[in-house]
Amino acid sequence: MKIYKAKDYQEMSRIAANIIAAQVILKPDCVLGLATGSTPIGTYDRLTELYESKDLDFSQVKTVNLDEYKGLNHANDQSYYYFMHKNLFDRVNIKEENTNVPNGMEPDAAKECARYEELIRSLGGIDLQLLGLGHNGHIGFNEPCDIFEKETHCVDLTESTIEANKRFFACADDVPRQAYTMGIGTIMAAKKVLLVANGEAKADIVAKAFFGEITPQVPASILQLHKDAILVCDEAALSKRG
Numbered sequence: 001m002k003i004y005k006a007k008d009y010q011e012m013s014r015i016a017a018n019i020i021a022a023q024v025i026l027k028p029d030c031v032l033g034l035a036t037g038s039t040p041i042g043t044y045d046r047l048t049e050l051y052e053s054k055d056l057d058f059s060q061v062k063t064v065n066l067d068e069y070k071g072l073n074h075a076n077d078q079s080y081y082y083f084m085h086k087n088l089f090d091r092v093n094i095k096e097e098n099t100n101v102p103n104g105m106e107p108d109a110a111k112e113c114a115r116y117e118e119l120i121r122s123l124g125g126i127d128l129q130l131l132g133l134g135h136n137g138h139i140g141f142n143e144p145c146d147i148f149e150k151e152t153h154c155v156d157l158t159e160s161t162i163e164a165n166k167r168f169f170a171c172a173d174d175v176p177r178q179a180y181t182m183g184i185g186t187i188m189a190a191k192k193v194l195l196v197a198n199g200e201a202k203a204d205i206v207a208k209a210f211f212g213e214i215t216p217q218v219p220a221s222i223l224q225l226h227k228d229a230i231l232v233c234d235e236a237a238l239s240k241r242g
């Protein structure tokens with residue numbers, strides 16, 4: 001695992017964006033796996049700047065997002081579809097038909113998860129997967145568990161996740177109870193993975209996940225076994241390593 005230590009969030013975002021930009025420049029029709037959450041927002045801002053300065057062209061890039069809430073439609077400002085359009089897709093020259101987010105409005109979970117897994121396969125797999133890190137070590141919506149879930153699947157959100165997310169909704173009852181997420185196997189099959197983490201609040205989990213035991217109780221720890229994994233953290237997130 002290659003580790004970059006940035007001095008702050010801005011530098012972390014710049015390094016992560018440069019790694020993604022290098023991928024796009026080397027393979028203009030690459031498949032990028034993308035994440036939502038607060039951490040990658042600066043990375044998306046920086047990618048947008050590179051596009052605006054004509055240093056980056058997204059016209060052939062294809063994307064697959066990690067996850068989506070079940071039951072939220074595209075217009076819902078808490079859907080990951082909405083997030084991706086707001087933070088990246090509507091700001092660069094990517095083609096809408098080349099972007100993919102699990103369809104949260106498909107009620108048949110087995111059907112949607114199989115479709116998504118097949119879609120990733122039909123694109124030839126993911127060239128670079130961007131990831132954030134949950135405080136409990138989750139990646140995508142793969143929560144601590146007794147096994148590493150392999151493929152795209154439907155998860156029941158834990159009470160703590162519902163509790164943590166309710167601030168974004170009018171009330172706790174509005175928080176979706178389920179989500180579709182790529183599995184650990186789907187993520188591990190990406191040719192390159194790039195995880196971003198910042199802030200002191202992530203220091204304990206960064207130390208556990210990347211310098212501790214590999215266990216499904218800390219889903220991100222499996223990335224230690226990936227042959228091309230890159231960790232980009234600010235100093236605060238790396239302050240408790242090892």
Ligand code: F6R
Nearest residue numbers: 035036037038039132133134140
């Ligand atoms: C988002 C996702 C999540 C987040 C994680 C960290 O698509 O899959 O695993 O990456 O919850 O979120 P932030 O960046 O908000 O700390």
